[in-house]
Amino acid sequence: MATLHRMHRTGPHYKKRPPRKPLDGKPFAKGVVLKTLIKKPKKPNSANRKKCVLVRLSSGKEMVAYVPGIGHNLQEHSIVLCRVGRCQDVPGVKIRCVPDKTYVTHVINYFLLLVGWD
Template sequence: MATSNQMGANTRSKKKKKNLKKALLGCPQKRGVCMRLLTRSPKKPNSAQRRVAKVRLSTKRVIFAHIPGEGHNLSPFSVVLVRGGNVRDLPGVRYKTIRGVKDLAPVLSRTNGRSKYGTKRPKVHT
């Protein structure tokens, strides 16, 4: 058994947390320009065509960012705002675009979870 001196001298060092969103350089979001729009198919049990944009960030790094929601209005050279966030069934896609900001339009058909898709509250006529 270890003595009290040994316990104090050899304390365990904390494991450093790996930064998975390196392209954002510690910032919550970064602006980028779409270079190419493509669809990717997800990993094994799922089947779909996920919309992905190849984006050059303002830091000159090139990443793949997922475009959430149904439909989009992006084209090459559209300006988007990118945040961190994995798409679990798309390998290598670790970022998401933010709807309703810059050139990316909100999803207008949303009634629930509107804040994630940049949709305004619908007007209620009385």
């Protein structure tokens, strides 16, 4: 048993919580889409607007990833690149899909038309 003097000198001991890293510390991970989902947000918000996909990452983990933007053409067996980034009002969504040339081409074309690029 520690004495009062020793406890005062060293201070309290707290357990250090291990860091939560959804992609094991890596910035990006490649994955294969298993299923497309529509998730509902948490309590004050309500809609079926959250487009998500169930992804099996290259590390072997299966996670739910958020698909940003207006619409997507992802389906089963599509290959996506994922990065870390929560969707704040949807529980269990900790990663996001990176819109690149593998999908959402029509969305990118839509934005280019808005800007005026042909």
